Amino acid sequence: MSNKAETKSEGFLQCANCKKILFSVDFEQNLRVCPNCGHHHRLSATQRIDITFDPGSFVELDRDLRSVNPLEFPEYADKLAAAMERQEANDSMTSGTATLGGIAVTTAVADFHFMGGSMGSLNGEKITRTLERARESNCPAIVFCASGGARMQEGLLSLMQMAKTTAAAQRCSKAGVPFLAVFTDPTMAGVLASYASIADVILSEPRALVGFAGLRVSKQAGVGKVPDDFQTAEFAFNHGMIDRIVPRKEMRTTLITLIKSLGGGKPSGA
Amino acid sequence: MSNKAETKSEGFLQCANCKKILFSVDFEQNLRVCPNCGHHHRLSATQRIDITFDPGSFVELDRDLRSVNPLEFPEYADKLAAAMERQEANDSMTSGTATLGGIAVTTAVADFHFMGGSMGSLNGEKITRTLERARESNCPAIVFCASGGARMQEGLLSLMQMAKTTAAAQRCSKAGVPFLAVFTDPTMAGVLASYASIADVILSEPRALVGFAGLRVSKQAGVGKVPDDFQTAEFAFNHGMIDRIVPRKEMRTTLITLIKSLGGGKPSGA
Amino acid sequence: MYKTHKEWERPLYELEDGIAKLKEIAKKEKDPQKREQQMAKIAEYETRRNRYVEVMYSNLGAWEKVLVARAERRPYTLDYIQAVFHHFIELQGDRNGFVDHAIVGGPAMLDNRPVMVVGHQKGRTIQERQLRNFGYARPEGYRKAIRLFEMAERFRMPVITLIDTPGADAGVEAEARGISEAIAASIFKMFELTVPSISVIIGEGGSGGAIGIAASNRVLMLEHSIYSVIAPEGCASILWRQAERAPDAAKALKLTAQSALEFELIDEIIPEPTGGSDKDWPATFGHVKSAIVKHIGLLDKFSPEEVYEDRYARFRKMGIFEDLLND
Amino acid sequence: MYKTHKEWERPLYELEDGIAKLKEIAKKEKDPQKREQQMAKIAEYETRRNRYVEVMYSNLGAWEKVLVARAERRPYTLDYIQAVFHHFIELQGDRNGFVDHAIVGGPAMLDNRPVMVVGHQKGRTIQERQLRNFGYARPEGYRKAIRLFEMAERFRMPVITLIDTPGADAGVEAEARGISEAIAASIFKMFELTVPSISVIIGEGGSGGAIGIAASNRVLMLEHSIYSVIAPEGCASILWRQAERAPDAAKALKLTAQSALEFELIDEIIPEPTGGSDKDWPATFGHVKSAIVKHIGLLDKFSPEEVYEDRYARFRKMGIFEDLLND
Ligand SMILES: [Zn+2]
Numbered sequence A, B: 001m002s003n004k005a006e007t008k009s010e011g012f013l014q015c016a017n018c019k020k021i022l023f024s025v026d027f028e029q030n031l032r033v034c035p036n037c038g039h040h041h042r043l044s045a046t047q048r049i050d051i052t053f054d055p056g057s058f059v060e061l062d063r064d065l066r067s068v069n070p071l072e073f074p075e076y077a078d079k080l081a082a083a084m085e086r087q088e089a090n091d092s093m094t095s096g097t098a099t100l101g102g103i104a105v106t107t108a109v110a111d112f113h114f115m116g117g118s119m120g121s122l123n124g125e126k127i128t129r130t131l132e133r134a135r136e137s138n139c140p141a142i143v144f145c146a147s148g149g150a151r152m153q154e155g156l157l158s159l160m161q162m163a164k165t166t167a168a169a170q171r172c173s174k175a176g177v178p179f180l181a182v183f184t185d186p187t188m189a190g191v192l193a194s195y196a197s198i199a200d201v202i203l204s205e206p207r208a209l210v211g212f213a214g215l216r217v218s219k220q221a222g223v224g225k226v227p228d229d230f231q232t233a234e235f236a237f238n239h240g241m242i243d244r245i246v247p248r249k250e251m252r253t254t255l256i257t258l259i260k261s262l263g264g265g266k267p268s269g270a
Numbered sequence C, D: 001m002y003k004t005h006k007e008w009e010r011p012l013y014e015l016e017d018g019i020a021k022l023k024e025i026a027k028k029e030k031d032p033q034k035r036e037q038q039m040a041k042i043a044e045y046e047t048r049r050n051r052y053v054e055v056m057y058s059n060l061g062a063w064e065k066v067l068v069a070r071a072e073r074r075p076y077t078l079d080y081i082q083a084v085f086h087h088f089i090e091l092q093g094d095r096n097g098f099v100d101h102a103i104v105g106g107p108a109m110l111d112n113r114p115v116m117v118v119g120h121q122k123g124r125t126i127q128e129r130q131l132r133n134f135g136y137a138r139p140e141g142y143r144k145a146i147r148l149f150e151m152a153e154r155f156r157m158p159v160i161t162l163i164d165t166p167g168a169d170a171g172v173e174a175e176a177r178g179i180s181e182a183i184a185a186s187i188f189k190m191f192e193l194t195v196p197s198i199s200v201i202i203g204e205g206g207s208g209g210a211i212g213i214a215a216s217n218r219v220l221m222l223e224h225s226i227y228s229v230i231a232p233e234g235c236a237s238i239l240w241r242q243a244e245r246a247p248d249a250a251k252a253l254k255l256t257a258q259s260a261l262e263f264e265l266i267d268e269i270i271p272e273p274t275g276g277s278d279k280d281w282p283a284t285f286g287h288v289k290s291a292i293v294k295h296i297g298l299l300d301k302f303s304p305e306e307v308y309e310d311r312y313a314r315f316r317k318m319g320i321f322e323d324l325l326n327d
């Protein structure tokens, strides 16, 4: 199933989940949540930044970094070039600083449309820098996840990003700097099995795909029957892996409340 | 079912588990493990000390402490007096120091025959002192558990022993002093739900009863069916709560090996 | 057979129902004279109600304390959280595969101070009672608590726990997932903290399930709450094989706040409004909030190391026995 | 379709079976002349076998490396533990309700030095394979590892992990108990350590399941082991929808020890005997032990803080990208 809300004609589009034809204006005003079925459609990094942080406060960093093809992996260079051109970004992760309810934060925001949000060297570097900036400036880090997993075209270098990003999160934790992760559709595999799952607080958008392996792999591996809500945010929540499922329109205020209470107990930093 | 090996006539007794008539001499030589069915019969604190520590090395401490009846709980004073006389001890817990394979340890050894090994003020005090001595002398602490739970005749004072003993264990942990617990039949309720379950290493004798509530209570509380091995050491092991099930005759060497490796990594103390 | 807490309060509830009905009638009455008579009758009933409450609660025995502590109209943990704190965000999950709704928790603000609040939660409706497992927390509840305690330590937030449980879940599933270990590990974690912690027994402080999140620097009890090593029914059935002797057991166990204070096992009794916390929620919230604010203020003077040592010293001295050499 | 590791080694095994049979015959032969002829034949076969092994292993491609790394005659973690260490005591349990046998661990002595050893364990017999879940570790395996890492930190014991897994368990049950969280938490815990840690990839270093216990100060690989972000079969089926192109994927993924060293993702390659570790276990154990002893010796010079920082620095620099401003 495509998760995309497809444009049907000028001013209209169709919800991929309930198939209802929607006014584009209503859809956008509702933060790309279907007014009919409540399905949370995917956002670009830009859209996410716009609806989350204080207006105009986001400053992008790490813009001059570029992915390369260290393994000379077949077709990777072309895919990368195409993604960079189409998405007008250097990676699926957009990193920087912002304010949220007036509080300075560091942030990294994933965009699934860029090579499935996969985590290669550059992606891991941006997350790591985001967490390092948080630690250095004593500001909370907020990471929006959306990823199919590691970027296999960078081989073992990608696997090592799991360690690198988790290590950066460990240092935030040790320094008492809050790290909040928000799962959006989908948050999978190498990303879920590293920094995303050890955030201080984990929020998720409703019905986001959240899991370790592809559904096919899980079915092959397991003998038990597969529950209906398998690998959804709701399944993860009901198995203790997520703190709260937060509808998109409440995400900003929830994050503000959290960073106020979690950041407020210690001597103020930056 | 009585767990006691009953004396049948001079020189013979009957295994309560398999009903076989055994030579007393064989039975004692086999450390009160039934040579026929392998059932580990309960030991007194004295017997346990004899078969565990280096011969003659055990020095009893805390002998001048006595339980009282702070709540003026009905019949408690009489029960206590009877137990003290019969067991020739001041409590179910016997505490002191010893050496094990030449290594100095602090220890507390429970005796179920003394009021079901229940943990009241004095019992908790002896465990706490044992752990405090371990921390102060930088010697491993080894506690043999055997208890039906808290001593209800001392009311809330008994419940507080759960906190007190666990706190003492936390301080050992913080100081890097090893604390080893050995579960023997039975290790239950308030003892299992406090210091016993957070030892660095947990060993158990085979088939010891290990559980939170009486079987009747668990059956009432739960809707699921009760497994055959419910509340045995084997059940606890298969549910990740015990490190190893160690037959009685291997316990001493296992403990020696463990305290050598766990105590050997840090600068030597006493 | 002894009275349950529902039976014990029935006469009072019947009186209150009667008053409510009379008020309805009086509201509709148009004849001023009749209305005056009805109002007088209401006033008389209310006096009788107040007198009844006063008498009933003036000298509660141990068993009546048990009944009051279990009263379903008493405010529960989430009621306190709403009233005493603000900006509470409930966090969920043990990060090990399970969720529990009999223990709730998350960060909140106490005035302008971020704190971590954790407490047992009973339910009021049938559905909520089932969801909350009647306040019997499962291993995952204690493991969630541990996670929140760690978070509090990391971000230097005082910990407030609210205790209200008949005991921990003793079922087969809870045993399989290590209810004992979970309780022990939670106590262990509380002793690790270098941020101040305060526990308030708001209703039932039921044995291991209670102490599992009550190993704090200061432990306060509401006037009519109870704190016991074992439920009186269980005690009676073990000791005398007669669960119906629970009232005798309650007395023997000395499970009242007043006894706990006498034995120096708690630090303070928080007064309840006449007739118990259920009769005046706002007044109760006010008393609880004042007590928490006061004790946090006192603990704030301690360094992290002192907070840690103070907690150990508090529990270290608990226990009564003779020392033949030194006494 | 590509060859499996069993098929690839079959000619060699057939040769060896032939040699063994000839030896049996020669042993029983009483005629000295015939016996001499048979011995000559054996010698010839052995020369052929050695030559075959030499050729076969002299220039292994990526896919052949995969086959060798998966060979069932290679020593597994418990074989190393028995040979390289002594006084190993296996500890079990995640203290959360579950046990896993695909990760084993416990304290042991390395010469006179207590260390904590943790590793993936595959099985050889059908029963043991099932018990070990074919080396696919479950959440409880990583949670046990975390517990052992904590113990190592508490008692200042260096940590040694041995990596040999096709990957973590991806089944429904593993997902329900949080396999992702367990792996992440284990990596997290390894970065917390201030005692030295060394990981040795002894066979298959399969994606998240491998890195879950391989976040060490030093990571060493046996000469013919592999380390990969994804199994080549999985990679081929995602990229080209053709699992049978696994050999191509293996090549593209650069999953050999030699590539890993080239990209500076590992610290050292431990040589294997001619024909691989399965051909000479004692020699392999010797090489592995020497490497571990050497690196512990080097890390011993670091303070706890330096050990912690060294580990971060090691992984921090991993990743290849361009910086348009600074390059
Ligand atoms: Zn829709």
Ligand SMILES: [Zn+2]
Pocket (backbone or CB within 6 Å): B015, B016, B017, B018, B019, B020, B034, B035, B036, B037, B038, B039
């Ligand atoms: Zn027998």
